[in-house]
Structures are given as structure tokens and as C-alpha cells.
Amino acid sequence: MRVAFNLNGRRVEVDVEPGEILLDTLRLRLDVRSVKRGCERGECGACTVLLDGRPVVSCLLLTAQVEGREVTTVEGLREDELFGELVDEFNKSFAVQCGYCAPAMVLTSYAFVKRVVEGRSRPSTSEILKAVEGNLCRCGTYPRVLRAISRVLERRLPGEPRR
């Protein structure tokens, strides 16, 4: 079947199997390699993409379901200023080890940071944890990811009260 959607701001049309998951379409048909295969049952978060700006796991999504929608991966955010700032903080915070979870971790963090920065409200620690809890990292970069997110938020929302 033929499915059309926006991938990183560009319209794509692909022929897929009816039961094909978005993860396979992205990796095998559209050459998007940043989206990683980890468990194929929605537990690890390594295959996270943004669907209309919100993080979803692409292994639990049929490609047919994204017809007409906007799919974003890290490849589509390389020009984005906030994304660049976040990646820079990931680097400075040593928030990347093996890196297999890294694109997904950055994407999830980015979606959250973007939302709270646009809403101009500084989130509580538990709200941050809630936002990123679906992404697993076996190397244990969690404290560093939290540090990177916090540093961006401190800079972007300096005077805002903490919720």
C-alpha cells in the first residue's frame, strides 16, 4: 500500500506492507539510520520519533497510521537552534556513552524542552522524569541527561518560577 507523510519537513510517499511498522519503513526504505531497533515492543524507546511534535515509539506504530502526518527524527532538527543547544549540553554533560539510545534520548528531551520553553513554565523534577522515563539507557547516562536538560532550561527560563 502507498503511504504519504511528511518526514523531516519533506513530503515522502512509500510503498509498504499493510502490517509494516514505521521503524522498518524509516530504516529500511527511507534510510533514516538514527532510529534504532532495541526491543520491538515499545519498552526501550530507542526507536523514538516525533509524531506531530510528540515522542512516540516507531516500533508500535504502523506506517499506515502516519498518513498525512509529520514525522521528525534528529536528521530533521540539525538546523534547529534549541536542538543544537540541547545537543551541545549533552556533549558538555557527558550524557552520551555507547550512543545507541542517544538520538532517541535527545529527541524525547527536545520535545519536552521545546514544550516547556514555549509555555514559559519551569517544570518540576518529577515532570522532567515523567517526560523522559520511557527512554532506557543501559550505560546509565540518566543523571547526565537530566543535567543537560536542566542546563538548557536554566538558560532558557531563567526568571520563571518553578512549578
Add this chain to the structure above:
Amino acid sequence: MEAARLGISKLGGADTLCRGSDPVAARHFKVSSITFRGAVTAEDPRSVLRRWLEAETLLVVGRSIERADSLEKALGRARFVEDFLEEGYLVARLALARTPHARLKAVKCSPALRVSGVLRVLTHRDIPGENQVGYAIPDQPLLAEGKVRYYGEPVAVVVGRDPDAVNEAVDLIELEAEPLPTLLDPLEAMERRDVLVHDALDSNIAFRTRVRKGDVEEGFGKADVVVENTYRTHHQEHVYLEPEAALAIPDLENRITVLATIQYPHLGQKIVSRVLGLPASYVKVVAPYIGGGFGGKDDEGPLVAARAALAAYHLRRPVFLYYTREDSIQVHPKREAAVIRYKSGASRDGRLTAIEVTIVHDTGAYANRGPFILWRATMHSSGPYYVPNAKVDGYCVYTNKVPQGSFRGFGNPPVHFAVESQMDQLAEKLGMDPVEFRLINLLRPGNETLTGQVLESSVGIHEALRRLAASSGWRAKRQEYGQLRAGRFRRGIGVAVAWHGNSTSRGVPDWSNAYIHVARDGSVSVYTGIVEMGQGSPSSSHRQLVAEILGCPIDKIRIVFGTTDAPDSGATHASRGTSVGAIGIVVAAGRIRSRLESFLSEYYGVERDRVEMSRGQVFVDGEVRMSWEELVALAYSKGVDLSATGYFFLPKGTFNEEVGQGFAYPAFSFIAVVVEIEVDTCTGRVRVLEVHPALAIGKVVNPEAVKTQVEGAVLQGIGYALMERLVFSADGKIVNDNLTDYVIPTFHEVPAIRDAIFVEDLWEFGPFGAKGVGEMALIPMPAAIANAMSHALGARILELPATLERVYSIARQTCGG
């Protein structure tokens, strides 16, 4: 360009550090300290290592320079094995045995071969070389032959045009097999001779170890307090986020080339060549970026490579072999499940008098690295303490379960769970503070270890624990929480220390090597067999070592890692990436530096000690004379050889296996942790609140990178102690073979991990004195958590993991309702 546009600081602090504008060089050495005469002495590996160990000033080593791989990984550009899969490549998956123990008569392939798109099913019959891949004992086939010994054992490789076809076909593979009785309990398997996992042996004991030191009876006679317990620990699954995979390409560079999720490419080369019956020179193995290893890809990596290579060998086309998550969990070896009986005694003045220990490891269907793991556990079973009398026996026992294998800590987390639980109980009986009791017994320079090896230097654990007790507020918190044993939530604080031998054991050869080449433009390529699996040695410390020694800008250095085209640098395991594994880099870089110094001395007509190379510049008497690039161009024009290898063979001693006495390891890394927890007595939930680490690991090449290793190991230790448990069915199948049912720590389990205290107890052969660190923090974590739980609840947990049910039942006994 793009980095600048993104606002990403490409080199972070590195460029400012390494190409300073300050014309006065910070000197690496005192002016009169250079005593080398001629190139032969200056290039001797020991001289090079000593020279840099004794350097007065370091500009790059010891600084938290950002990793070279973070950006490409975060931006999704870093390539892992599966990212090299291209259209038109064949794909392959393993067919696994669905029986735990059976005599194998035939693998029925016809139904699978009828699936459209399936091209070939390969079994043991298709192996042109040897079907033998055991590391410690030749007991393991690449593909089952004659017998199936565990549920999940690979029996065939199914090759096809697409994953759908292959996935359908693997389920159609049936075995013609005669079922045999199954052994799942190692204590039972030890006693049985009527059922044998390996028919050629007369028992199920694969390997034994022993220590006989002093007189144990006399030692217990002198003891005023004695504690005796049996401890049980469980299998741990690695859950690297990237499952195993390999891509084998025949005839690339006239060799078969295999990209694999592997921690030791040269071992992969050896196994592939053995299985295919080819000389090693016809096999190239490459580890691109690896999505986590933790030991698991050290065991399974060469086998994944060999199975993919077998398929490519027969089909003459590139073949991509992949494990699903479920395949991964069913197939690859796990952390040792152990039963440890431990008796220890101490005198009234707080000195250990004797230990008597029996260690039983469930090695599963194959020995794999089990004998090495048992050996390590045995020779560390005293903990880092002086023990005058010891009797230790170890048994590595076959069962019909998934094999035991390498996992961060390699035998030491279970044995330290036992030792350090014992230490707390002895202290309690003596009425002593646990830290004070440990300080009395901890090894100091000049002391002899359990195996009678005298450690003359690099023993910093005493200082580490003393400083840790002060910085963590141990004494006050211990008293405060101890008085608050009431209410639903109970706090506890616990301590544990650990040691871990660097390098291979005994006289087992270990070496390091690297090849460094400086190109005409001043760029530097460093070739190493060490892989990048997240630990960061190629991405941070290796670059720092080279930048320090050559004095070149760090952005000029490129590490070519994880390839058999580099010299064999040994495996990336045993915490050796920046320690033993990097010695060769120091030696090679030191040789090139030495040549450049000789050249500059002659060129400027000055003594060598007036020349300095650092920050990308050449100085004579503190004045800038030329840049690194100018130096390289000039050296080329004058015929200076700017390529070098750095082979170093570690000196070792002798060992008597009969009594377990002698030289065990060239050096030991040490750690102490203080852990604060909270127990919910109504639910049994244990939360680790704070972790305070202190390490004696020689030179710390990159402090922030080391801290991230500590954090990762702490989290895996929390998982091992509190959450993770493999569940086996009655026929030995792993029931929870997915990430829904096998649970690992998430963001919610992260405690406050305090900045590590470092005691830089330099090791004479380590790069700038560095010892291993990667595994360290995992080793004491289960014990420290157990000790904190005991402090909180007034009762002790003897079996891991401390699941909700177990903790709840203990809490009910001691705290009521």
C-alpha cells in the same frame, strides 16, 4: 561548519587546552630529568612508561576533555552494525533449540526451505573448519552437534532474502532428538553422575579452584567471633540496547570481512578462521560503534561473527545476521549465578583470623569463560583484606541452562556480596563500627593478599575509605538512621569495599599494542584493537594520552579503533581500555616523541632537555620556535620516522594451583562505596537515595568520563541488587526473554551519585599510572545495598535480588505488620 551553525562547541575545552597562546611552555619534565642516551634506551617500552609516569606537569591527561563521539552519536550519524545493512544484502537469523537437553539426531530443514525467499539453512554439517568455539575448555559447538544442552542453543542459521521470510522459517526448524533428563540446579548437578551435560566427563564439574593458606583451624581457634552464612546470587542479563548483529562480506579486500557487535575483533578473527578453516590473514573483523557490551559481546561477539561468516562463505554474498531481543536473551551467556558458603572469624581486637569459603557457579551448558570467572572470584574471595588463614574451594558446574559468562565485575559482585555482608556481621558481633573494622583489616602497601602475593605499591584503598567516611558523613548518619527504626519508611546507610585484579590472571599472557602514524599534514592516526562500546577510551582517554605525549593539538588525533587491521591490543574487557589496553598507545607515542626530541636537539644544536613539545608548539628554552605542523613537515623532509608500534608484554609471576598461592594479578583497582537507602516496610520497595564512591584506580585520565563509568556501574549494580532476575521454566527456558518482563533501572531509579573521591595510587605499567575503572562500582554495590538494608531493618538479606516480596517478608518479621 554545521557545528558552528548549531552553536555546538566542536572541541569544547580541548582546543583552548591544547593550543594555548601562552608562549612559555609548561614543561613536562625537570630540565635535568632526561637521562636517555640514544634512541635504543629511549624507545624501550619500560623506559617510555616510566618517563611519562614520572612527568612533572601534565596538560591534557587528568582533564575532563569532552568525548569525540558525543556529537555524531547524538546527531544520529554514528554507525552501528545494523546501520551498514544495504538493500540486496541477504539476512539471517538463528534457529534455536526448544528443548533443554536431548540427543540430537537431525535438524529438519525442509519445511523452512520451502518458505519463499529462504535460500539456505546451515547446520553443523556445513561448517568447513572446526565446530568448536569454547574459550576456556573446548566443549562448545558453534551450532549444536550430537546433543542439545540448553533451551535456546543455536542449531541452525537460516538465510534468506528478507526478514519476513527468515522469521517465518526459523519457527519451522524442527529437531529430531531424543530427550534426556534435565539438570537445572548446580548443587544437584554436582552430585549427579547418572546424568551428564557433557558425556565425555565423569561428572558435571567443569573446573575447580582452591586456596590453602596458613592453618584455618588454628585461625578459627583464635577467633572471638565467627559468622557463617550461605549467600545466593542470580543470573543477570546485559540488556545492551543494541542486540547482537554481524554483517559478513565475502571477498572484500580479498578477505572475508565481518562487522560485528564484538569486544575483541582479534578473538573474532581467530574464531571465524577456526570455524571456516581459513588462515587468520584471510579474515578481517571490525567493531564499528557498539551499542553497549558490558562483557556480553565479549562472549557472544565472536560467535555472532562466525555464524554470519559461515553464511557469507556459503552464499558468496553479504549476509546480515541479527538477533531479536528475545534471541539475544535466550542465547548469550549471563552473569554467574552463585551459591557461596562463607565462614569467617575475627579476634576481639578486630583482626580477621580465618576464612573458609565454598563457591559454586552455575556455568550452564558450556564452560564459556566460567573457569576464568570462578578463578577470579576465588582469588578475590577474601575481599581486599589481610587474611592469615584461608581455605577456599570453587566449583564451576554444568547445568542445562544458558551459559554463564562475562559481565562487568566478572565473578566479583557475588563474592563481594558475601564478603562484605560477612564483614558487617563480624563488626556487629565485635561491637565495632563497620568502617573502623574494615580499616583495621584493609590491605596496605607491603601486605600479602589471599594468594600470598605481596603488594608493594598502588594500594590506595585505606586512604580512599578514610576520606569517604569523612566526606559522606558516615558516622553521624549511621547513628541517626540507626535510632530511627520506626514507622513505615526506614533509612539505612551501608558501606562496602572491593578490589579487582587488573589484566589476565596468573601467568596467562597479556599484552598491549598500538600503531601510530603521523601524516605529512600533522594529522595523527592511532590504530588500536580496543573498541568503542560506550566506555570512551578511544573517544576520550586515548586521544588525551597521545596529545599529551606528542604535544600536538588534540583535534589532530583520530583513533581508528576496533579493527583487526590494527595490532592486537587485547580485548576491551576487564576494565582495560584505558589501562592495559592503552599501554601500547603510550609506548608508540613515546617513541615518536623521542625521535622528534632527538631531531629537534640536533636541529637547534641544543641539549634534548631544553626542547619541549606541547600545546601544538615546539619550545626551546620556553620560547616558541615552530608549530606542530611545521615540525612534522620539517621532520618528514629530514627523514625522521613518524610511525611506531608500541608492543608491551606484561611481566607476570608464577602461581601454584594446588594451594592457590602465588602471583595472581599485576595490579589491583580498589573502590569503596557508602550507600544510603530508604525501605518502604509496607511494600518492600527499596530506594537507593545516595551513593558516595571513592576509588583507588591510579591516574585518572579523564575525571568526568570516569565518573560516568562509576554512575553506569552504580545503576547496573542497583538493578542487579534490587530488580533484575531471569526466570527459568521447569524445562530451563528463560521465561522473561523481553524488556517488558526483564526490568532494568530507568530514570526513576537514579540516586544522587556524589562526585567520586580519587586516590591516585599509580601503577608502574599503567598509562601515566592508570589502572582499570569500568567495572569497579558495580562490584560493591549489591553488598553496600544489603548492608544498608540490614541497617534499616535490623535483618539481613542473604539472597539477591532483594525483590519486593523478599524485602517485604523480612520487613514483616522485624518490623511487624
